[in-house]
Amino acid sequence: MTVAVLAFLATAVVLALTMHLHLMSRWLERPYLLIFPLIGAISSVCLLKSVQQRKDLAPFGFSTLIFLAAFGTLACSFWPFMIPFALTVEQAASPPASLNFIFWGAGLFVMPLTLIYTFVVYRLFRGKVADVGYE
The missing domain is CATH 1.20.5 (Single alpha-helices involved in coiled-coils or other helix-helix interfaces)
Incomplete structure (x- = not known):
């Protein structure tokens, strides 16, 4: 099940970048955004290893880190928009x-x-x- 969720996340990121050229241009303009998917990928590998080693607390921490990395990726991709490409944070405040x-x-x-x-x-x-x- 863990592998299926990770595959889904990876597929969602790739499809979002290829289907919405606004996002792709943002990622090309700001390569520092790759830090969030990188954190997610490293956490995914560590999650799978900790599950294989049957550690008790580590999978929860790595799952939390994967969620935060996915949320960070989403937030940074659409910044400064609250509603993507329609309403900015300043307009919504x-x-x-x-x-x-x-x-x-x-x-x-x-x-x-x-x-x-x-x-x-x-x-x-x-x-x-x-x-x-x-x-």
Whole structure:
């Protein structure tokens, strides 16, 4: 199954590059984009080796790295567009007043308070609940 997923990913990348010339030109203009598929290919080889060696934790890490490499490839291929070749990030963003309100209100006030509250609650109830187990 792992080999089938990796083959599907490779096929999707090749088809996307050959069917959409906008993407192909971006990849030719920016060869540093090859770092993401390279990370994915190396992680795929390491994933297959770790599965053969029956390691427990390594396949999860390599699978996560493959996903991140695929997402990075997709994101960098279409940057700065949110909707490919139609709507840019700047066009899709909220007005500056809304973004300032979110930054100052949520980012610098609500988020720290939430983190402090969570920390205090975890410290307060640490060790007070007995392990009931799930049987």
